[in-house]
Every structure is written in C-alpha cells, then in structure tokens.
Amino acid sequence: xxxxxxxxxxxxxxxxxxxxxxxxxxxxxxxxxxxxxxxxxxxxxxxxxxxxxxxxxxxxxxxxxxxxxxxxxxxxxxxxxxxxxxxxxxxxxxxxxxxxxxxxxx
Numbered sequence: 420x421x422x423x424x425x426x427x428x429x430x431x432x433x434x435x436x437x438x439x440x441x442x443x444x445x446x447x448x449x450x451x452x453x454x455x456x457x458x459x460x461x462x463x464x465x466x467x468x469x470x471x472x473x474x475x476x477x478x479x480x481x482x483x484x485x486x487x488x489x490x491x492x493x494x495x496x497x498x499x500x501x502x503x504x505x506x507x508x509x510x511x512x513x514x515x516x517x518x519x520x521x522x523x524x525x
Contacts (some may be wrong), residue, residue, distance in 0.1 A: 427451050450494060464483065465505065468505065468508055476505070487502060
C-alpha cells in the first residue's frame with residue numbers, strides 16, 4: 420500500500436477476522452510490521468540529520484542496514500534506495516561540517 424503500513428495492517432487484520440485459518444495473512448501482518456519498523460528507523464535517521472547529529476545518524480543507519488539485510492521480498496526493495504540516499508546525506512553533511520570548522524587553509 421505504498422508505505423501506508425498502518426492501513427495495510429488494518430486491512431489484513433480485517434481479512435484475518437474473516438478468514439482466521441489463512442496463516443498467510445498472519446505472516447503478511449508480521450512482514451508489514453517489519454517494514455514499518457524499518458521506515459521508523461529511517462525517520463529517526465532523518466531527524467538526526469536535520470539536527471546535524473551526523474555520528475548518531477550514521478550509527479542509527481547502520482542499525483537499519485543490519486535489519487534491512489535480514490529482510491527479503493518486494494516490500495523491502497524500496498528501502499535500499501532510501502538507505503543509500505541517507506548514507507550519502509550523512510557523508511556530505513560530515514564533510515560540510517568539517518569544512519565549516521576549518522579556520523585556515525594550508
């Protein structure tokens with residue numbers, strides 16, 4: 420549902436109530452929760468980037484990467500692009516911060 424994890428989970432729960440013996444629905448709910456956790460982790464990284472807390476953002480991003488690597492399936496594919504984007508943003512932010520701290524050029 421294009422990142423609308425709560426809505427997707429609600430719909431799956433409705434379906435599970437109608438078909439309680441469909442174990443695939445329970446598995447899908449579990450997968451949705453995993454994707455939601457990754458999305459929240461990326462949001463935390465983004466917040467730290469906005470606050471220019473690049474070391475903390477990098478640490479949080481490493482945790483997200485580790486969780487992402489455990490996941491498989493088309494639901495998780497878009498996360499790779501977001502992880503890469505935030506990784507680049509952190510690197511550029513750190514470099515810019517270092518340049519701003521330079522007082523002389525040798």
